[in-house]
Amino acid sequence: MNNVFVYLEIEDGTVAEVSLELLTKGRTLANQLGCKLEAIAAGAKLDTIEKQVFPYGADVIHVFKDKRLSPYTTLPHTSILVNLFKKEKPQICLMGATIIGRDLGPRVSSALGSGLTADCTSLEIGSHEEKKAGKVYENLLYQIRPAFGGNIVAWIINPDCRPQMATVREGVMKKEITDPNYKGEVVEHEVKNYVSPGDFVVSIIDRHLEKSKVNIKNSPIIVSGGYGVGSKENFQLLYDLANVLGAEVGASRAAVDAGFAEHERQIGQTGVTVRPKLYIACGISGQIQHIAGMQESSLIISINNDPGAPINTIADYVITGDIEKVIPKLIKYYKKNSK
Amino acid sequence: MTFNIIVLAKQVPDTRNVGKDAMKADGTVNRGALPAIFNPEDLNALEQALGIKDQYPGTKITVLTMGPARAAEILREGLFRGADDGVLLTDRAFAGADTLATSYALAMAVKKIGDFDIIISGRQAIDGDTAQVGPQVAEKLGIPQVTYAEAIESIDRKRARVKRRLENGVEVVESPLPLLVTVNGSARTCRPRNAKFLQKYKHAKTVTERQVENLDYIDLYSSRPYLNLTEWSVADVNADPVQCGLSGSPTKVKKIENVVFQAKESKRLTDDDTELEDLIKELIANHTIG
Ligand SMILES: Cc1cc2nc3c(=O)[nH]c(=O)nc-3n(C[C@H](O)[C@H](O)[C@H](O)COP(=O)(O)OP(=O)(O)OC[C@H]3O[C@@H](n4cnc5c(N)ncnc54)[C@H](O)[C@@H]3O)c2cc1C
Ligand SMILES: Nc1ncnc2c1ncn2[C@@H]1O[C@H](COP(=O)(O)O)[C@@H](O)[C@H]1O
Numbered sequence: 370m371n372n373v374f375v376y377l378e379i380e381d382g383t384v385a386e387v388s389l390e391l392l393t394k395g396r397t398l399a400n401q402l403g404c405k406l407e408a409i410a411a412g413a414k415l416d417t418i419e420k421q422v423f424p425y426g427a428d429v430i431h432v433f434k435d436k437r438l439s440p441y442t443t444l445p446h447t448s449i450l451v452n453l454f455k456k457e458k459p460q461i462c463l464m465g466a467t468i469i470g471r472d473l474g475p476r477v478s479s480a481l482g483s484g485l486t487a488d489c490t491s492l493e494i495g496s497h498e499e500k501k502a503g504k505v506y507e508n509l510l511y512q513i514r515p516a517f518g519g520n521i522v523a524w525i526i527n528p529d530c531r532p533q534m535a536t537v538r539e540g541v542m543k544k545e546i547t548d549p550n551y552k553g554e555v556v557e558h559e560v561k562n563y564v565s566p567g568d569f570v571v572s573i574i575d576r577h578l579e580k581s582k583v584n585i586k587n588s589p590i591i592v593s594g595g596y597g598v599g600s601k602e603n604f605q606l607l608y609d610l611a612n613v614l615g616a617e618v619g620a621s622r623a624a625v626d627a628g629f630a631e632h633e634r635q636i637g638q639t640g641v642t643v644r645p646k647l648y649i650a651c652g653i654s655g656q657i658q659h660i661a662g663m664q665e666s667s668l669i670i671s672i673n674n675d676p677g678a679p680i681n682t683i684a685d686y687v688i689t690g691d692i693e694k695v696i697p698k699l700i701k702y703y704k705k706n707s708k
Numbered sequence: 709m710t711f712n713i714i715v716l717a718k719q720v721p722d723t724r725n726v727g728k729d730a731m732k733a734d735g736t737v738n739r740g741a742l743p744a745i746f747n748p749e750d751l752n753a754l755e756q757a758l759g760i761k762d763q764y765p766g767t768k769i770t771v772l773t774m775g776p777a778r779a780a781e782i783l784r785e786g787l788f789r790g791a792d793d794g795v796l797l798t799d800r801a802f803a804g805a806d807t808l809a810t811s812y813a814l815a816m817a818v819k820k821i822g823d824f825d826i827i828i829s830g831r832q833a834i835d836g837d838t839a840q841v842g843p844q845v846a847e848k849l850g851i852p853q854v855t856y857a858e859a860i861e862s863i864d865r866k867r868a869r870v871k872r873r874l875e876n877g878v879e880v881v882e883s884p885l886p887l888l889v890t891v892n893g894s895a896r897t898c899r900p901r902n903a904k905f906l907q908k909y910k911h912a913k914t915v916t917e918r919q920v921e922n923l924d925y926i927d928l929y930s931s932r933p934y935l936n937l938t939e940w941s942v943a944d945v946n947a948d949p950v951q952c953g954l955s956g957s958p959t960k961v962k963k964i965e966n967v968v969f970q971a972k973e974s975k976r977l978t979d980d981d982t983e984l985e986d987l988i989k990e991l992i993a994n995h996t997i998g
Contacts, residue, residue, distance in 0.1 A: 487838040516964070523961050528960060531823035
């Protein structure tokens with residue numbers, strides 16, 4: 370009762386990275402609260418789930434095996450969570466801010482009348498005093514996320530409703546194995562007690578998945594461009610630099626919205642979170658939503674013609690100048706001095 | 709064959725063009741400095757509805773929005789592009805709503821509209837990027853949802869076939885009606901305003917707008933009923949005031965903080981050749997690159 374729950378996203382028997390990251394975060398929260406960490410696995414081919422999940426510190430896995438639960442569709446997964454939560458009364462439920470999590474989370478929160486905060490960048494436990502009612506709430510989940518066009522961060526709480534639900538993007542939390550030999554309990558549930566035949570009215574006619582070509586998340590060096598790059602053609606400069614450095618190209622949302630770069634390259638709160646060894650920000654002003662996705666880079670270089678660009682405050686090196694001038698020089702001197 | 713379609717659309721501050729004057733000196737957001745626009749993905753949603761109407765003339769599209777009095781602009785914008793009707797849900801009691809209270813209010817308004825086959829919303833609104841209201845409205849109405857839609861490929865009296873855009877692929881699903889679909893920005897862009905509709909609806913107003921602007925062309929509004937934009941309050945949609953607005957919102961904002969970045973001691977360089985070459989040498993020497 371009143372434990373921390375993580376919904377596991379599973380594709381073809383493999384638990385998604387984001388779910389493992391959330392288990393790690395969930396473990397920390399459960400330790401702070403002195404409660405258990407529980408995971409929910411619904412789908413088919415779940416034979417290796419325990420092996421995948423227990424090392425991250427899950428105390429209980431709720432397993433729902435049924436071919437009809439995979440691939441994911443909204444209604445049956447909603448019914449499983451809603452009915453399980455009515456019994457288990459979790460205090461916290463975490464999901465990935467993925468297409469699945471953002472389809473399922475709001476539906477479940479609506480059915481339970483509990484609040485949900487999307488795209489959190491940080492989760493903490495703390496107290497809250499409701500001055501007017503003279504009430505103090507202990508051990509609430511602070512759901513922290515940037516809000517409204519930058520510059521502000523909102524701390525959201527759900528004082529009275531349970532579970533406190535939050536979604537988090539992949540890469541925002543760090544995954545870490547608690548103990549490779551950790552063993553929890555497996556609870557297998559009878560699917561028909563949770564799901565009704567009417568939940569299967571939506572059918573998947575066709576499904577094509579392709580592996581993404583871009584892998585910025587794991588690239589040690591990222592050359593990232595913003596609106597200041599000016600055009601899709603100018604982005605070629607960034608590809609040239611990335612090529613010689615063996616780097617990937619990232620982008621700000623303004624650059625993506627302007628069509629300079631593909632959406633998969635977006636870095637930030639609503640894109641990918643990255644922690645490379647070197648991040649070169651070219652023509653990026655550095656709004657909070659962007660910084661949220663790259664501030665943990667080991668070394669940051671900012672190239673910007675505005676010496677007062679906000680990103681400069683978190684940069685290790687600030688190059689004040691036009692990217693059209695600076696980048697070709699960086700390429701030239703790299704070629705000259707390497708090897 | 710004709711359909712009744714409800715499009716959920718929201719007026720949002722244009723957070724994509726946040727300038728320096730968007731923040732006031734005291735660190736609060738200066739909403740006045742941001743133009744109010746039709747939420748971009750809600751235009752994609754409207755276009756999907758218009759596509760169905762092209763194919764099945766006689767289909768009726770109602771744009772539903774919740775917001776302050778000026779959100780009626782959204783309704784006119786919808787009419788200019790081919791919608792048939794607009795409903796503004798407005799009441800002080802709706803203020804401060806989080807997504808759950810918003811979806812409750814919208815679902816009550818949908819029930820009042822009554823007869824519908826499909827509800828189409830945007831995937832998410834750019835002021836919060838939560839993407840919650842669509843699925844929550846569907847849940848409140850007890851109907852299926854299809855999110856992240858790129859195209860409503862076909863529709864008949866019983867079901868719709870929808871193409872979804874996933875992170876790493878596409879999925880085509882079929883759902884019975886009534887249904888709620890949330891539409892992605894990757895869907896077809898919305899057609900522009902139509903000159904004929906612009907002419908026809910430019911004086912369309914809500915009651916409040918007519919009062920504020922002191923428009924007393926009573927004749928005009930009684931002889932052309934389509935110029936009366938529907939305006940509903942909490943009571944009009946039989947909503948429980950406790951479930952609306954701030955009191956109906958389980959999430960509360962505990963605090964808002966200005967962002968203080970952990971400022972670093974940065975080294976400042978110019979585009980001077982020697983400085984840049986020294987930087988590259990340093991990065992190579994400490995194995996950051998190369
Ligand atoms: C809910 C929400 C979520 C968001 N999520 C994200 C997200 O995930 N990722 C993200 O990046 N943004 C996100 N944003 C948008 C974010 O607030 C900013 O609008 C965006 O990051 C700005 O991008 P930019 O820095 O490229 O553009 P701008 O702010 O326009 O900055 C351009 C910069 O380029 C410089 N410049 C111009 N010309 C040159 C030149 N020739 N050479 C060198 N420098 C030059 C300028 O001085 C300026 O600093 C989000 C916003 C909201 C509201
Ligand atoms: N106040 C509102 N009025 C009408 N539609 C809304 C409102 N808020 C949200 N929506 C719809 O729900 C979608 C998702 O909104 P959000 O959950 O705020 O990201 C939007 O794209 C709109 O279609």
